[in-house]
Amino acid sequence: MSDPSQEPLLQQLLRLHAIDQQIAALERELKQSQEDLFSAMDGVAGLKEELERLDGELLRARTDARTAEHTADAKRDQLERLRARVNQVKTEKQYGAATLEFDLVRQEIRKLEDKELEKLQAVEDLEVRRKAVQEELDAADAEVEPLGEKVGKRRVELEQELAIKRDRRHNRAIRLDRNVLGLYDRIRSGRAEVALAPLTGEGVCGYCFTSVTIQQEMQIKGMSTIVCCEGCGVILFPEDMSPTR
Ligand SMILES: [Zn+2]
Numbered sequence: 001m002s003d004p005s006q007e008p009l010l011q012q013l014l015r016l017h018a019i020d021q022q023i024a025a026l027e028r029e030l031k032q033s034q035e036d037l038f039s040a041m042d043g044v045a046g047l048k049e050e051l052e053r054l055d056g057e058l059l060r061a062r063t064d065a066r067t068a069e070h071t072a073d074a075k076r077d078q079l080e081r082l083r084a085r086v087n088q089v090k091t092e093k094q095y096g097a098a099t100l101e102f103d104l105v106r107q108e109i110r111k112l113e114d115k116e117l118e119k120l121q122a123v124e125d126l127e128v129r130r131k132a133v134q135e136e137l138d139a140a141d142a143e144v145e146p147l148g149e150k151v152g153k154r155r156v157e158l159e160q161e162l163a164i165k166r167d168r169r170h171n172r173a174i175r176l177d178r179n180v181l182g183l184y185d186r187i188r189s190g191r192a193e194v195a196l197a198p199l200t201g202e203g204v205c206g207y208c209f210t211s212v213t214i215q216q217e218m219q220i221k222g223m224s225t226i227v228c229c230e231g232c233g234v235i236l237f238p239e240d241m242s243p244t245r
Contacts, residue, residue: 009226010226010235016181091152220237
């Protein structure tokens, strides 16, 4: 498989592999920055929903509080009328009946006033929660726009870098033996990015640690032919070989 007019196949593959890993890293960064932006936008949308929900609750709570206030007001008016009547009674019997009713109404007022307070407290609690959510939303909102700009800018840079790397990759790939390139691409598509691994000093695959035969070891070190690991399938290269040079 080796061509004396070119650098060894393994060396070519290693260079291609290095470019592919750079491409993968750039693609990861691109994806990650986009995801960060989306999650920030989701955060803002979630807070807006929460705020709308609280507004709805507040509207209902304020109506409840007003109703409780009106009910208590009506009872208080009734008490005033009774007070006037108590002052006008002529007989002891009338007095007894009027004060009894007066006391009953006063008790009812106490209950209604408790309820009134409870409803007012609910409004106040909701207002506190609403304020906190509003503040959180303002802060998140203030972050999204600059983040969007930053991600957009970085995206342009990353896409330019990617275009350069992909071009470089293409130029290398077309010079490679087609069968070897096919093998390499198949291995890569089957696993996460890793298509090549060094044969360690102990004579095992640097990726999955499966050992190779003496004959395979000699082939790998001599770079006379492409040898794949029988454990994980990656192409093995001599440990002292550098992907960058
Ligand atoms: Zn392996």
